Amino acid sequence: MLPRSLRHACALACLFVWTCTQIGPVFAADAERPSPLRSGIEFTSADVRSLQDDDFQNPGMLWVTRGEELWRVAAGKSGKSCADCHQRAETSMKGVAARYPVYDAAAGDVVNLEGRINLCRTHRQAAKPLVYESENMLALTTYVAHQSRGARVEGAVPTELRASFERGRERYRKRIGQMDLACTHCHQQNWGRTLLAQTISQGHGNAYPAYRLEWQSLGSLQRRLRACYFGVRAEMPPYQSPELLDLEVYLAWRGRGLTIETPGVRR
Amino acid sequence: MGRNPRSLRLVAAVALAAIVAGCAAGVRSASDALDTALTATPGDSARGREVIAGRDGNCLLCHEVPRTGVRFMGNLGPPLAGVGARLTPGQLRLRLVDSKRLNPESIMPSYYRIEGLVQVAAAYRGKTVLSAQQIEDAVAFLVSLR
Numbered sequence: 001m002l003p004r005s006l007r008h009a010c011a012l013a014c015l016f017v018w019t020c021t022q023i024g025p026v027f028a029a030d031a032e033r034p035s036p037l038r039s040g041i042e043f044t045s046a047d048v049r050s051l052q053d054d055d056f057q058n059p060g061m062l063w064v065t066r067g068e069e070l071w072r073v074a075a076g077k078s079g080k081s082c083a084d085c086h087q088r089a090e091t092s093m094k095g096v097a098a099r100y101p102v103y104d105a106a107a108g109d110v111v112n113l114e115g116r117i118n119l120c121r122t123h124r125q126a127a128k129p130l131v132y133e134s135e136n137m138l139a140l141t142t143y144v145a146h147q148s149r150g151a152r153v154e155g156a157v158p159t160e161l162r163a164s165f166e167r168g169r170e171r172y173r174k175r176i177g178q179m180d181l182a183c184t185h186c187h188q189q190n191w192g193r194t195l196l197a198q199t200i201s202q203g204h205g206n207a208y209p210a211y212r213l214e215w216q217s218l219g220s221l222q223r224r225l226r227a228c229y230f231g232v233r234a235e236m237p238p239y240q241s242p243e244l245l246d247l248e249v250y251l252a253w254r255g256r257g258l259t260i261e262t263p264g265v266r267r
Numbered sequence: 268m269g270r271n272p273r274s275l276r277l278v279a280a281v282a283l284a285a286i287v288a289g290c291a292a293g294v295r296s297a298s299d300a301l302d303t304a305l306t307a308t309p310g311d312s313a314r315g316r317e318v319i320a321g322r323d324g325n326c327l328l329c330h331e332v333p334r335t336g337v338r339f340m341g342n343l344g345p346p347l348a349g350v351g352a353r354l355t356p357g358q359l360r361l362r363l364v365d366s367k368r369l370n371p372e373s374i375m376p377s378y379y380r381i382e383g384l385v386q387v388a389a390a391y392r393g394k395t396v397l398s399a400q401q402i403e404d405a406v407a408f409l410v411s412l413r
Contacts, residue, residue, distance in 0.1 A: 174385075175385070176385055176386040176387075177384070177386060177387055177388065177391075178376070178384060178387050178388070178391040178394070178396060179376045179396075180367075180376050180377060180384055181374060181376070185374045186343075186374075189374070190343055190374070193341070193342050193343050194339075194341050194342050194343075195328050195329065195341045195343060196327060196328050196339055196340065196341050197339035200343075229388075230388075233387065233388050233390075233391045234386045234387060234388055235386045235387065235388050235389065236388070
């Protein structure tokens with residue numbers, strides 16, 4: 001028979017081990033949003049930050065300017081421009097990007113900003129949809145999102161978005177590719193650590209469309225997401241696929257409260 | 268013994284818990300190592316250094332490894348200085364082949380496994396990250412880190 005104190009010790013040790021096995025998964029499930037919430041710009045160097053902060057230097061402003069021109073150009077059989085219906089984007093588009101993606105009842109689907117622009121083109125302007133990630137699509141999206149610069153990401157999940165949100169959440173945790181990694185492994189569990197010489201960000205979308213130095217160009221959030229798929233050696237879902245839209249919905253919720261920076265500048 | 272003050276019992280409990288946890292981590296079970304080499308050709312340390320520091324292994328993305336001549340290295344995984352003294356060749360081999368056999372939650376990719384992977388890009392489908400010989404070479408280099 002063991003002395004009483006030793007028996008107590010054994011019991012405590014068992015309890016300790018059991019508790020560890022129990023709280024692990026619960027804690028992981030609760031820790032869905034990084035705390036404190038930090039925009040990707042905080043993980044970049046001073047030169048990237050100053051590039052983003054100065055509109056005369058920020059290369060993304062070229063797309064804003066181009067978008068502003070396109071806003072007033074008539075398109076399609078309707079002969080109407082964006083401005084003909086929406087007038088001044090500075091007022092009509094203010095805060096819109098902070099609410100996207102949304103559920104569109106008429107489309108019966110999740111619609112991001114690019115999707116909305118194309119719905120307007122096909123339904124209202126009787127024009128051809130813009131090719132995703134084309135210069136014109138990037139310019140218009142950036143111009144529209146830019147009107148929300150400084151607004152906070154709302155990231156609401158109304159009932160109609162719930163299913164998409166849940167799929168996005170699941171997708172965020174799914175290991176994929178030859179590297180067998182999920183988004184959460186880098187951007188939730190290990191943000192702030194370094195991958196070679198780069199600090200891993202929390203993976204928010206509040207700067208997009210953003211100019212990326214690595215691309216020497218501006219790109220959409222979906223292009224950035226696809227780059228991560230490429231990185232883990234996974235099959236890349238096509239632009240505007242449900243998989244990427246679901247992720248966008250989840251990311252908006254995850255990054256709610258962050259300030260929109262479009263056009264952001266990233267490494 | 269039964270009259271020990273409560274604080275002393277607590278110390279004993281914590282110590283025992285630590286011992287239990289320590290044993291669990293340090294146990295050399297059959298599943299802790301892959302003692303059989305994957306190839307008949309013994310690993311070559313110099314080639315292993317290339318695997319680890321080069322694009323094939325990309326180990327420096329996450330680990331700090333001495334004798335690679337690289338200045339900036341990642342810190343997602345533990346530093347590997349002295350790893351040859353801490354782990355046996357068999358233990359190192361298993362960690363390269365499939366570290367998830369030890370810890371299913373690990374973020375370390377499995378360098379010699381094709382089963383159980385999903386949505387792998389076409390260019391990599393059905394292929395292991397490293398070849399069997401590259402694993403042996405990498406093990407030989409890691410063993411030399413003492």
